[in-house]
Amino acid sequence: MTALTCARCGRTDAPALPRPPLPGKTGLEIRQTICTDCWAEWQKMEVMVINELRLNFMDPASQVTLEQHMRKFLYPGAGEES
Numbered sequence: 546m547t548a549l550t551c552a553r554c555g556r557t558d559a560p561a562l563p564r565p566p567l568p569g570k571t572g573l574e575i576r577q578t579i580c581t582d583c584w585a586e587w588q589k590m591e592v593m594v595i596n597e598l599r600l601n602f603m604d605p606a607s608q609v610t611l612e613q614h615m616r617k618f619l620y621p622g623a624g625e626e627s
C-alpha cells in the first residue's frame with residue numbers, strides 16, 4: 546500500500562486508495578491527494594447529499610452538483626471556485 550500526505554486530514558503517512566475511485570482526471574487527482582479514510586467518509590456523506598438534494602445520476606447537472614459537494618468535502622481549504 547502506498548502512503549501519501551492527505552489534502553483533507555493532513556496525515557503524512559495516510560494510506561492511498563488502491564486505485565482511482567472515479568474515472569478520468571478527478572479520480573487520479575483524488576488518488577494522489579486523498580487517503581482511504583477520507584474517501585470512505587465522503588462515500589457516507591455522498592449518500593446523504595444524494596438523498597437530501599434528490600440527485601439523479603442520469604442528469605448531468607446532478608453530477609456537477611455532486612462533484613462540487615465532493616470537492617468542498619475533500620478539499621475544505623481550497624476555497625470556492627469561481
Ligand SMILES: [Zn+2]
Pocket residue numbers: 551552553554555556559579580581582583584
Ligand atoms: Zn485523509
